Amino acid sequence: MTGPAGPFADFTTETLCARILERHRSTIRVQKDHVAVKKLALIVDAVLDLSNKQGFHATSLRDLAQASGVSMGSLYSYFDSKNTLLMMILAEVSFTVGEVLANPPAEAAADPVKHLDWLIDTHIRLTEAMQRWFVFAFMEAKFFPVQARRFAVDSEAATEAVFATVLRRGVAEKRFAITDPDLTAALIKPLLQDWYVKRGKYRKRGTTIEAYIAAVSNLVDTAILKRSDQAIE
Secondary structure (H helix, E strand, C coil), X not given: CCCCCCCCCCCCHHHHHHHHHHHCCCCCCCCXXXXXXXXXXXXXXXXXXXXXXXXXXXXXXXXXXXXXXXXXHHHCCCCCCHXXXXXHHHHHHHHHHXXXXXXXXXXXXXXXXXXXXXXXHHHHHHHHHCHHHHHHHHHCHHHCCHXXXXXXHHHHHHHHHHHHHHHHHHHHCCXXXXXXXXXXXXXXXXXXXXXXXXXXXXXXXXXXXXXXXXXXXXXXXXXXXXXXXXXXX
């Protein structure tokens, strides 16, 4: 399996599935970790592929067993239902975003403008590394059962809250000229999502990830920075 390039090059399916295994070790009934991770990666890869083709709601465990090469009996060693598997995947996306965005480098954390630009850059690069996972969480949300749909909504709100916190600090330090940091964070979020949801559009235009990050950062900075900061930029 080919892993992503860039700062998240180690965010392969196997690495992410090892994290899932660690969080669900008490319920996954496979003793050898390397075996569990390998098969869990096959299962997750199959789920993401099938969901892209026919939707998660239309995918049966029999479909999943056939696509992954993992028997129906073995599937139940990892989860007790399709909804449990769904929550495993959604939780990994949510936890990973939370962990990554919570750890800016010291230079970025010291300045709200740099911190905001770092958040934009990091979020887009993370979604590049986990593109299929993010597309799955975004595109399938309307079909999720109530618990999963609520979890997805809360996860999106948590990401917006990270941005809003930095925006509020920028307002307090008189660096950002905005009146509603929460609304501004909500408006930034679709710009981040567009990169992984509408990948084909940007591929046709020949837009690189670096160009997209620069365009989003410039757009946001121009919209919210006080004029004195724009002059410095």
